[in-house]
Amino acid sequence: MDRFRGLAVLALIIVVLPLALRNSYHYDVAIRIGMNATMVVGLNLLIGYAGQISLGHAGFFGLGAYASAILTSRYGWPPIAAMISGMAAVGVIAFVVARPILRLRGHYLAMATLGLGIIIYMVLVNESGWTGGNDGMNVKAFSIFGFSLANERAWYWVTGAVLLVAIVLARNIVDSPVGRALRAVHGSETAAQVAGIDTARYKVRVFVVSAVFASAVGSMMAHYVGFITPQVSSFFHSIELVTMVVVGGMASTYGAVLGAAILTMLPQLLSRFEGYEMIVFGLILMLTVIFLPRGLVPTIAARLRKSD
Amino acid sequence: MxxxxxxxxxxxxxxxxxxxxxxxxxxxxxxxxxxxxxxxxxxxxxxxxxxxxxxxxxxxxxxxxxxxxxxxxxxxxxxxxxxxxxxxxxxxxxxxxxxxxxxxxxxxxxxxxxxxxxxxxxxxxxxxxxxxxxxxxxxxxxxxTDRMAAEKAFEDMKKRGITRVGLLAENSGFGQSGKKETLAVAGKYGMQIVANESYGPKDADVTTQLTKIKNTAGVQAILVFGFGQGPAVVTKNMGQLGITLPHYESHGVASEQYIKLSGRAAEGVRLPAAALLVADALPKNDPQKxxxxxxxxxxxxxxxxxxxxxxxxxxxxxxxxxxxxxxxxxxxxxxxxxxxxxxxxxxxxxxxxxxxxxxxxxxxxxxxxxxxxxxxxxxxxx
Known part of the structure; x- marks a missing residue:
């Protein structure tokens, strides 16, 4: 029952929220929260549940974004076909690189995924004949069966629906034998292997799933903004995504959503600090990690349980 | 009071x-x-x-x-x-x-x-x-725009009777944009790009590319499109190789730093630059002064x-x-x-x-x- 309660609350928030959104800027922030949350829910499977760090997921986001941009603008593909092809291609790429990369642990895994992200970034910058290089490229508006998503309101509902679907998918994985296997890997990989779990296979799978999530959101973001630059796959974006997982709470799907919401809104709220925003931002992150090391949602949930 | x-x-x-x-x-x-x-x-x-x-x-x-x-x-x-x-x-x-x-x-x-x-x-x-x-x-x-910089350089080359140019562009956003625009406007000024090489912004040695350009038949001038320290390395290398072809740089090097880094090799280098950088050198009757x-x-x-x-x-x-x-x-x-x-x-x-x-x-x-x-x-x- 517990899993439906969370979902129902979130669905209710999504339905009621437009009452508080006064203009397209407010919608824009809400849409970005939704998209980031979708991606972080996927990334959380890898980082939070399986305990494998990735500092290169913005690379997959970028690949999805550019797949959509290039296939729709240069080859006239319908956006949905471009998006699905991008997801498939990213899935294959992630699958191929996952085995060698996920054999590494700790710092080495961090380095390898970091390198992967940087390689993708360099390719996007240097293949300027395809990607427009550093100056970026235009992306057409998203349309499906002749119906196009032209304004923020339409995007809001699509993003909300996609987020809910992503959460259902993620929860299903978490609550399945796969999810238990992943948590076993997180606890102790050696112990998991002794218990007969093919740890490599599960790690590869979850890596591919999280990469495909990233690619899908990349495609959506590209169509939504209408213009992309290789910065979407930069190292800083990867860090931002990992931070969302950590602040919200590792191994907590709704924590990931909250993390995405907080880290998307903070820069907007802090923008008045003119130049000091990075300091305030850093301070908030530090305090979170020091006082809420498990992230917001798990810590608060544990407090509530104790007081019961 | x-x-x-x-x-x-x-x-x-x-x-x-x-x-x-x-x-x-x-x-x-x-x-x-x-x-x-x-x-x-x-x-x-x-x-x-x-x-x-x-x-x-x-x-x-x-x-x-x-x-x-x-x-x-x-x-x-x-x-x-x-x-x-x-x-x-x-x-x-x-x-x-x-x-x-x-x-x-x-x-x-x-x-x-x-x-x-x-x-x-x-x-x-x-x-x-x-x-x-x-x-x-x-x-x-x-x-x-970067295109205007290329056009300005070509305009000056034309005055000197140069028509065949070797292009050396940096592998950076700036250099790539410059390369694209240079190639786009070359025809308009009757210029022929006879060599087209590139280098990385952090390369410590560009003599290979320069030698290739130097040995290209009929090349009359070298145009370098880069930003920061890269062009200084190019300029020094040109001095070491004893290349005496007219040497053009882009507006990307219009800073004192470039002259300091390149030393004597920078003598005779020409480049298009905004008036702001040479504010003091502008004649008194210049409207922008x-x-x-x-x-x-x-x-x-x-x-x-x-x-x-x-x-x-x-x-x-x-x-x-x-x-x-x-x-x-x-x-x-x-x-x-x-x-x-x-x-x-x-x-x-x-x-x-x-x-x-x-x-x-x-x-x-x-x-x-x-x-x-x-x-x-x-x-x-x-």
């Missing part, structure tokens, strides 16, 4: 009257999204400082149309996606009257669809030609830093905006847009601006000066 007191009182009264008048009316809101942090911070930082400085100056002088200017700036951290959010915020939340900003081409282009939809005049501070080609109704820009010297003095006095052309772009953008608001006698968005499009003979740091419905930048090749390095310093060529 008495007279000076009287004068002071008079000034105070006038100022009071002015500020009272200014307060009576709503301020004119200028919105700006700049890349103050992130990879493009070296562009965005002087832009923000310039806007801050001149908005303050204009307000101290009584504002525009008797109204105060109010500046709203957001830092996109060199992310086009964030620029897209912030421009919505400026339009919807802050309800600005005009936009001056957009440090990078990426940020600008991510703002363009929003701006066109909201129908608000927007003066970009980014370089690429795509911003104004094709012409977008509400979008203007102040910086000269008072503007660039004035800007340079004001900026240095406030921030104790060297001026850069990027800050100059922001100065030009703000002044074009203010001029248009004055001529439109209101902040009505459509009227201000039309007034910007009719900007004629505006003398900025980047050159003389003559906008038209088909040209939303309004600069011609005279915006660039041809410089030659002689005795370790910039000298204007003809």
């Amino acid at each position: 008495f007279r000076s007191m009287l004068r002071t009182t008079g000034f105070a009264l006038a100022a009071l009257a002015l500020s009272a008048g200014a307060q009576a009316q709503a301020p004119i809101k200028i919105g700006s999204v700049l890349s103050v942090t992130g990879p493009a911070a070296f562009l965005g930082d002087p832009e923000k400082k310039t806007l801050d400085l001149y908005v303050e100056k204009i307000n101290a002088a009584g504002g525009v149309l008797g109204r105060r200017l109010e500046l709203y700036t957001y830092d996109d951290g060199t992310s086009a996606g964030k620029a897209n959010t912030f421009v919505k915020r400026l339009i919807e939340e802050d309800k600005v009257d005009i936009l001056v900003g957009g440090t990078t081409t990426g940020s600008t282009m991510a703002m363009v669809p929003v701006v066109e939809k909201a129908q608000i005049p927007f003066i970009s501070l980014a370089g690429a030609v795509v911003i104004i080609e094709p012409v977008k109704k509400w979008v203007f820009k102040t910086p000269h 008072p503007v660039v010297v004035g800007y340079e003095k004001a900026y240095k006095a406030r921030y104790k830093q060297e001026v850069s052309t990027f800050g100059g772009h922001a100065y030009d953008g703000l002044m074009i905006a203010v001029g248009a608001i004055k001529r439109a006698k209101s902040t009505d968005k459509a009227k201000v847009r039309d007034a910007i499009e009719r900007t004629k003979g505006f003398i900025g740091t980047g050159g003389v601006v003559n906008m038209s419905p088909t040209d939303h930048m309004g600069l011609d090749l005279s915006a660039f000066r041809m410089l030659e390095i002689r005795n370790g310093t910039w000298t204007l060529v003809n």
Whole structure:
């Protein structure tokens, strides 16, 4: 029952929220929260549940974004076909690189995924004949069966629906034998292997799933903004995504959503600090990690349980 | 004594009257999204400082149309996606009257669809030609383009009877854009690019590429498109290889640093550069002289830093905006847009601006000066 309660609350928030959104800027922030949350829910499977760090997921986001941009603008593909092809291609790429990369642990895994992200970034910058290089490229508006998503309101509902679907998918994985296997890997990989779990296979799978999530959101973001630059796959974006997982709470799907919401809104709220925003931002992150090391949602949930 | 007191009182009264008048009316809101942090911070930082400085100056002088200017700036951290959010915020939340900003081409282009939809005049501070080609109704820009730099270099080569050029472009955003534009306009000037090589911005040795260019049959000059220390390495290597072909650089090296790093090898190098960088070397009758010297003095006095052309772009953008608001006698968005499009003979740091419905930048090749390095310093060529 517990899993439906969370979902129902979130669905209710999504339905009621437009009452508080006064203009397209407010919608824009809400849409970005939704998209980031979708991606972080996927990334959380890898980082939070399986305990494998990735500092290169913005690379997959970028690949999805550019797949959509290039296939729709240069080859006239319908956006949905471009998006699905991008997801498939990213899935294959992630699958191929996952085995060698996920054999590494700790710092080495961090380095390898970091390198992967940087390689993708360099390719996007240097293949300027395809990607427009550093100056970026235009992306057409998203349309499906002749119906196009032209304004923020339409995007809001699509993003909300996609987020809910992503959460259902993620929860299903978490609550399945796969999810238990992943948590076993997180606890102790050696112990998991002794218990007969093919740890490599599960790690590869979850890596591919999280990469495909990233690619899908990349495609959506590209169509939504209408213009992309290789910065979407930069190292800083990867860090931002990992931070969302950590602040919200590792191994907590709704924590990931909250993390995405907080880290998307903070820069907007802090923008008045003119130049000091990075300091305030850093301070908030530090305090979170020091006082809420498990992230917001798990810590608060544990407090509530104790007081019961 | 008495007279000076009287004068002071008079000034105070006038100022009071002015500020009272200014307060009576709503301020004119200028919105700006700049890349103050992130990879493009070296562009965005002087832009923000310039806007801050001149908005303050204009307000101290009584504002525009008797109204105060109010500046709203957001830092996109060199992310086009964030620029897209912030421009919505400026339009919807802050309800600005005009936009001056957009440090990078990426940020600008991510703002363009929003701006066109909201129908608000927007003066970009980014370089690429795509911003104004094709012409977008509400979008203007102040910086000269990389294409103009290539054209200026070709113009000078033509005068010297050079037609076959070896191109050496840096592997950076700047270098790649330069390469694209150079190849695009070569035909127009009857130039033949007989060699086309590239190098990395951090390469410590470029002699291989240079030797290849040197050995190309019929090459008459070398054009290098790069930024920062890369071109200095190229220049030194050319000196070591004893290449005596006429050597052209782009506006990307127009800083003292380049001469210092290249040493004697830089002698005789020619490059197109904005007037701002050679403010002191400009002849007295140059129309841009008072503007660039004035800007340079004001900026240095406030921030104790060297001026850069990027800050100059922001100065030009703000002044074009203010001029248009004055001529439109209101902040009505459509009227201000039309007034910007009719900007004629505006003398900025980047050159003389003559906008038209088909040209939303309004600069011609005279915006660039041809410089030659002689005795370790910039000298204007003809």
